[in-house]
Amino acid sequence: DTAVSQTPKYLVTQMGNDKSIKCEQNLGHDTMYWYKQDSKKFLKIMFSYNNKELIINETVPNRFSPKSPDKAHLNLHINSLELGDSAVYFCASSQGTWVRNEQFFGPGTRLTVL
């Protein structure tokens, strides 16, 4: 049973396109996150949602728009894709917003912008 799943696993697209990545967790958690990992493996938080409400919004371009239709899902839509958006995007979830609650990560979505 997959705890945190993401689709697609790979996404290759042209500059200027709009794309979405989906995330679902079946752990019953109420907090979900999006992280970006660049080519040097640097991992940085982008957004966090608790009970469908945005609680952390790092300095991410507004081309990135997360949406949480319910507690089990957090999707990431990216408009006007740029070369620098190429990265691996990880979704994660935890129970509660306290940072000491373990975060469970999905397998990642590798986005390549050509």
Place this chain on the structure above:
Amino acid sequence: GESVGLHLPTLSVQEGDNSIINCAYSNSASDYFIWYKQESGKGPQFIIDIRSNMDKRQGQRVTVLLNKTVKHLSLQIAATQPGDSAVYFCAESRGTGFQKLVFGTGTRLLVSP
């Protein structure tokens, strides 16, 4: 700027050796630290954590040491196995209100049989 960083980008060890992965952090206000393991093609996985009121914590084959005086964190893996080969990240909690995890740059551990 404030950052969490690692001294060694790649560490190569022989199976059965003990491994030590180091991490330096610069935010003296950080009060919670975690080590994550990321295998190839997978997401990070929690290994062990430590609060700032502790200087050592042990898990199964792993030990985390925290030296707040020099703002240094280390992960010790005993009897390293090929399955331990991965990238290891330290992370610290940062911020007020809704805290976030700030990750270091990662160290790749290569274990040879």
